[in-house]
Amino acid sequence: MSVTDTTAAPTAPATPDDVPGWFFRVDREVFGWLLARQTAAGVTGDLLEMGAYLGRSAILLGNHLHPGETFTVCDLFDADAPDGDNSAEMTMSYRSTLTRRAFEINYLAFHPELPVIVQAPTSVLADGRIPADSCRFVHIDASHLYEHVAGDIRVARDALAENGVVALDDYRAPHTPGVSAAVWEAVFTLGLKPVLLTPEKFYGTWGDADAVRADLLARDWRGDGFRLDEEHFAGQTCHRLAWDDPSGRHEFAVRASSGAAPTRSLVRRVALDVLPPVATRAVRRALRAGRGAV
The missing domain is CATH 3.40.50.150 (Vaccinia Virus protein VP39)
Structure with missing residues (x-):
């Protein structure tokens, strides 16, 4: 389909x-x-x-x-x-x-x-x-x-x-x-x-x-x-929060644990998880051209 x-x-x-x-x-x-x-x-x-x-x-x-x-x-x-x-x-x-x-x-x-x-x-x-x-x-x-x-x-x-x-x-x-x-x-x-x-x-x-x-x-x-982390600017106080994972791959682990194949390329996983949809499609096209459909 x-x-x-x-x-x-x-x-x-x-x-x-x-x-x-x-x-x-x-x-x-x-x-x-x-x-x-x-x-x-x-x-x-x-x-x-x-x-x-x-x-x-x-x-x-x-x-x-x-x-x-x-x-x-x-x-x-x-x-x-x-x-x-x-x-x-x-x-x-x-x-x-x-x-x-x-x-x-x-x-x-x-x-x-x-x-x-x-x-x-x-x-x-x-x-x-x-x-x-x-x-x-x-x-x-x-x-x-x-x-x-x-x-x-x-x-x-x-x-x-x-x-x-x-x-x-x-x-x-x-x-x-x-x-x-x-x-x-x-x-x-x-x-x-x-x-x-x-x-x-x-x-x-x-x-x-x-x-x-x-x-x-x-x-x-x-x-x-x-x-x-705590930040101060222009009289304002706020905090910054992020997942403390130096590899930057915590979302990929979550996807893998829910049944996604952990062997997918890192490039493809970054595209699926981080990029806007138009950029994701561009990465998919590039990968298809280089190694076959993903």
């Missing part, structure tokens, strides 16, 4: 690690820890994800949804993009791999019912459909275009309750300068307070950063094999 054939139902994943995506161990641990700490403290509120791809992070967020709370996922999936730049971005990065059908099958493999799905540009959330101060956690991983990310950040600011946390993906990737611009603009002009930086995500709050930081530091990250 061709990868562009979307008529046949995708196979349901056996484990969350089987869902394609770029949601790596350090961020899975941070999401789970912060959400669990909120629950332990009796903090309630809704969850919001802007940009879901095939559901890898949404599945984890759904694990922390409690009765009376709403989990909203907003993504274009296979709908038309609202403008030419966004359409080009979607075509370059995802083509036909991102479908609502695939997301729903993946999510329902681990949860009895779907979240509230808004299949539309994330800009529609600015119309007030997410009640103000209603969310305790917001994940932004949609468009990489500056104008769109800046709008998503404003939606998150209005949606988050006191001490709610926002996680922003690709804040430092070289192929996403628009995200970097929007994130740091929010820090210096919109009052967003950085709390934690990982290699892939920025975590911040418009509330009491010290309180969120205290929750974060309640865990012995170093004892669990992570590297944790």
Whole structure:
């Protein structure tokens, strides 16, 4: 079957690690820890994800949804993009791999019912459909275009309750300068307070950063094999967290333990785990040309 054939139902994943995506161990641990700490403290509120791809992070967020709370996922999936730049971005990065059908099958493999799905540009959330101060956690991983990310950040600011946390993906990737611009603009002009930086995500709050930081530091990250550093800049304090693995191959070990062949080439594994989809396809083509299909 061709990868562009979307008529046949995708196979349901056996484990969350089987869902394609770029949601790596350090961020899975941070999401789970912060959400669990909120629950332990009796903090309630809704969850919001802007940009879901095939559901890898949404599945984890759904694990922390409690009765009376709403989990909203907003993504274009296979709908038309609202403008030419966004359409080009979607075509370059995802083509036909991102479908609502695939997301729903993946999510329902681990949860009895779907979240509230808004299949539309994330800009529609600015119309007030997410009640103000209603969310305790917001994940932004949609468009990489500056104008769109800046709008998503404003939606998150209005949606988050006191001490709610926002996680922003690709804040430092070289192929996403628009995200970097929007994130740091929010820090210096919109009052967003950085709390934690990982290699892939920025975590911040418009509330009491010290309180969120205290929750974060309640865990012995170093004892669990992570590297944790404190940073100070422009009157701000935040921490950097990364998996303390000099080989840089911790994600590959996770994939191997879930059934992936450990003998695949390092180049291919790096492409699958780290690069954006368009670059991954380029690596695959190069490898096919050199050594046969991978």
